[in-house]
């Protein structure tokens with residue numbers, strides 16, 4: 001049969017995995033290993049831990065995690081992937097792989113909160129400068145690049161405030177000066193934004209979110225195209241001891257086949273809710289990349305092919321924090337909780353003034369994660385909570 005290029009929906013179902021002869025079935029076998037065995041001393045001495053063809057130690061992965069890594073790389077359009085014990089661990093692995101004492105890293109001001117904290121820690125205790133830039137800076141990032149700048153982090157859209165950056169413009173400016181660009185691509189799950197095609201060098205995913213989809217597993221991944229970058233990541237992965245549990249890997253593999261359909265359902269539900277909220281007098285702005293209120297909406301239109309289930313709204317300034325807290329407390333289907341990407345809808349209010357250097361907007365910000373419930377039921381829930389506010 002000739003090689004056929006399948007769409008992600010199909011290739012998420014038909015993976016390259018082949019079960020052992022005589023034991024054919026769809027699921028990937030769960031291989032556990034801490035101690036691994038060698039047939040003789042010669043084999044023990046000659047085996048290379050970087051090769052995925054045989055064991056050297058369980059920490060580097062087993063055939064189960066190698067299948068997941070191959071599938072995550074395929075989704076992103078990358079070549080190499082390493083999974084880590086959490087999304088935050090994946091971020092840390094990128095920093096430790098590509099930064100050293102005396103280097104400089106640039107992060108968007110709306111970067112995932114714990115990533116910002118990690119940057120500040122690098123600056124305080126590791127003599128690496130971490131500077132935070134306006135996520136809408138675009139090509140203007142060129143002016144911030146110093147001779148010791150090694151890495152520029154991006155996130156599309158940024159956490160909570162949802163600005164969509166001009167990724168190609170940032171990549172061009174970075175590459176002009178030989179600086180690497182990494183992206184936290186969790187919101188788009190590798191499905192709605194093909195980061196490598198827009199110039200990004202290193203893609204990070206919080207697999208905890210859509211890839212897992214179960215609100216149960218914590219995992220991260222880093223994907224690259226270039227062998228040289230992969231070698232640095234593998235060393236960091238090995239040195240940091242970022243092995244993952246194979247039962248968790250299996251749960252993610254089990255969820256992955258339905259990710260495309262779940263993602264599209266989250267997208268459709270979120271857009272329905274966002275459109276309904278846009279028409280409400282209580283809401284001043286809908287910060288959903290597919291809506292014009294959202295800074296960088298034009299870049300989303302140009303570069304993205306879909307949207308995730310996560311967006312924020314800003315309430316009219318006449319409502320106090322006490323009132324919007326009452327709104328969140330009055331929701332019944334929406335639960336109050338961090339993390340997202342699972343079947344359950346979530347809602348969290350944020351205090352933006354402490355989170356952003358220059359937050360000028362009046363009105364309280366509330367973030368919604370739209371799960372897999374009926375959008376009509378979710379709208380009814382929001383309607384009753386608005387009435388109680």
Ligand SMILES: *Cc1c(COP(=O)(O)O)cnc(C)c1O
Nearest residue numbers: 086087088112186206208218219
């Ligand atoms: C959740 C999340 C992370 C971190 O993932 P964990 O597995 O919870 O550590 C990183 N970036 C973004 C955008 C996230 O939403």
